[in-house]
Amino acid sequence: MTSIAVLGNGRVGGNLAAALARAGHEVTVADRTPGAAADGARAARIVVNATPGAGSLDRLAALREELRGKILVDLSNATVDGPDGLPADLLYPGSSLAEQLQEALPDTYVVKTLNTMLFPVMTAPASLAQAPEAFLSGDDPQAKQSVRELLTDLGWREEWITDLGGIRTARATEATILFVPHIIRSSGFTPFAISIAR
Template sequence: MTTTSSITIAVLGSGRVGSTLATGLAAAGHEVTLGVRNPGTAQHDVLASDVATAIETSDLIVNATPGDTTLERLVGRRDALAGKVLLDVSNATVLSTDGLPGGLLYPDVSLGELLQDALPDTKVVKTLNTMLFSVMTAPGNLTTPPTAFVSGDDVDAKRLVRTVLQDLGWDDDWILDLGGISTARGTEAMALMVPSLLGALGFVPFALTVAR
């Protein structure tokens, strides 16, 4: 397994989540490439390239694409993703008229499981999908320690992801390994709480946590 001192990371998705993660990972000392459709028009602080090149030149792939289109985006890149670790932060939801989650796109299974089934030679790890995007790279800014839930079938892949999370400021005690990728069903379902949380709190940084 590649160590984080030499790991190369591709972030797929150039929205707020992808941009935040790419910037945070680069600031943590990693070699980061943002995989976008039109790299010539990308305006980011990290290197941008086409998606195929970003995947080919990286060991860890971060999926920050919209969850409702993730499968169709990544299944076609099955060969390129073989042997890679895929860190999936997306939630597959049906959006309501206000653009917020209104239901689960895959109510009887998780996106993480579907990705693992569709990409059998890729090691899928689900994490960072139970918080506002800004918390992903700045967990210490919250007044209450947040929890980063981790789901995945491969022990080495989860160990790598745990180290990357620590590089982003996540204390080891804040990282909770739930077990196999099937446990992503629970964390993805938490996305349905987002509209209510935003309604009650406003658009402020938040994360779900386990009080122990």
């Protein structure tokens, strides 16, 4: 059992928190109540960023002391939305939210994952007709191993998890968010994930 704080109680955070609790972890969810994020981060071993990506850097940079020595699992994509509310461009072109977080939080182990799919797939990967893929980006091998173990608790098979390397590789997975609005317009909000055919 691991103590986990999920920052964000929307569809992504709520879904993930419930699944992690079902898997036997001690989970707290921090909403926008003043002090909730700091309290959650302080008490947890692993902190999950499920906040909207455009504001994540400011929110998490303010928790630098609470996040010191912790694993930060970053699920968010930082985008500029178009008129329809769907992602239209990247907020950090030539970089990524994960890289920005790692730079702002040098004493925290940032791991990017689960950002290349619609949220229901995060906790039910076997529900898709084809095998999905979850990518890991991060500079610390032990932190990535801990996140890999969380993914298996959520139903991800080992062969569905691909370690891309250091945190800089997150810019590649974050860029795949630009596929999403086109897929949604073409197929609706049917659950899907980006994966590599081999």
